Amino acid sequence: MITQKIALVTGGSRGIGKDIAISLAKKGVDILLTYRSNLAEAEKTVAAIKLLGRKAVALPLNTADTSSFDEFFLQAAAELKTTFGTDRFDFLINNAGTSLTAPVTETTEAQFDEMMNIHLKGVYFLTQKALSHLHDGGRIINISSAVSRVSFPGVSAYGIMKGAIDVYTRFLALELGARGISANVVAPGAIFGGGAMEDTPEIRAYVAATTALGRVGLPDDVGGVVSFLCSEDAKWVNGQRIELTGGMNL
Template identity: 65%
Template sequence: MATKNKIALVTGGSRGLGKNMALSLAKKGVDILLTYNSRQEDAQAVVAAVDELGQKAVALQLNSSTVGGFDAFYEQVSTTLRETFQTDRFDFLINNAGTALHASIADTTEAQFDEMMNIHLKGVFFLTQKALPLLNDGGRIINISTGLARFSVPGSSAYASMKGGVEVFTRYLAKELGERGITANVVAPGAIETDFGGGRVRDNQQMNEYLASVTALGRVGLPDDIGGVVAFLCTEDARWINAQRIEVSGGMFL
């Protein structure tokens, strides 16, 4: 079976950066499978927006921290690919889904640590592993990390440590999947104005101003600053970019 358009699976595509990634990909002629955890209405709004751009989109529920549910999820993906897209493979995997944690090392609980690990490292590892039979040769894997894996801001140790693990994992993906022509890269946003982490960057004026002051371009980021970079990495122009960490932060903490 063959499909005319490329297809991207974007986890956490119902809001924030994931929504922007899905729309940016759709603007480049890519069809979209997006996942949401609990916000079905938001996810359907993104589906409608993709439809308006002339591309197909389907939203599927996924708890990216629960590996036990991944086989059933990919059965849904396979069914959707056949019934909606008339194909059996997709092309681009964007591991974006995630939640924030702000806690000092002294105050981080084991439960909080495990949640960060399950969502940001274990979940990404096994969601990617189980995607490999459905991913087209010549495809792309893009993992979302964070500027906090390069610079350190107190309160982000558990979250940033998992993202550091994802960055190492990405290099191994590139090495092991190179024979299939699949590239793997990291996009690492800096501080972005979204509802992530309770909207701390967006809504706390003092924090916003501080982060702008340590950014070369003099402001914090917006979702529109990120989605286009992810979409670019899925184009033919980016075919020779592999195993790279691309920080998209406006130049934070240089």
């Protein structure tokens, strides 16, 4: 019997997360997505997934607030039972996040803590809580960034946290191997369209000029790679970091 696959996609209402959710739905995966505050966008994404013939539910989640995780997984467990008819999901996509542009000399402790809580502490402990709901043989995909490899002015706090996620993912791959769970990193470069990063014609021109393929990144440059990593074709990919930049700063 073929069991229907389900993905939990954090920050799945817009931008990269939305494209990931829709790309997975196109591959026949049902979606449980989270949103921070924009219910309207989340509902649009859920509707788009349902039009593809897949089941979808959106739940609110602040990934920076670890104290909310127990309640979130109670809600998720209830939705898994009532909407999807199961008590487990198969894929965890840690995508939720925001950006920060501030020089090292001007980054405040509050800004640093926000980046840590969203991009590192939140991911670490949300994953920890998720593991009891994740099927053996499942997949974890953590969304990192090109700035964990290449340095740019003004993104030190963000880049530090994404670099830590690259390391964390290797430990997940090692420690969860006994359960048949793989863990990989997808590291996009500058992605324009629906995200939180600054978007101006000047920035787009700079990114395109430093990218081998000669254009900026778009959300649909990411979702297909994540859906590949959740497929049987990627069953032997584990502990890896896949950069999606079109060849930026080679």
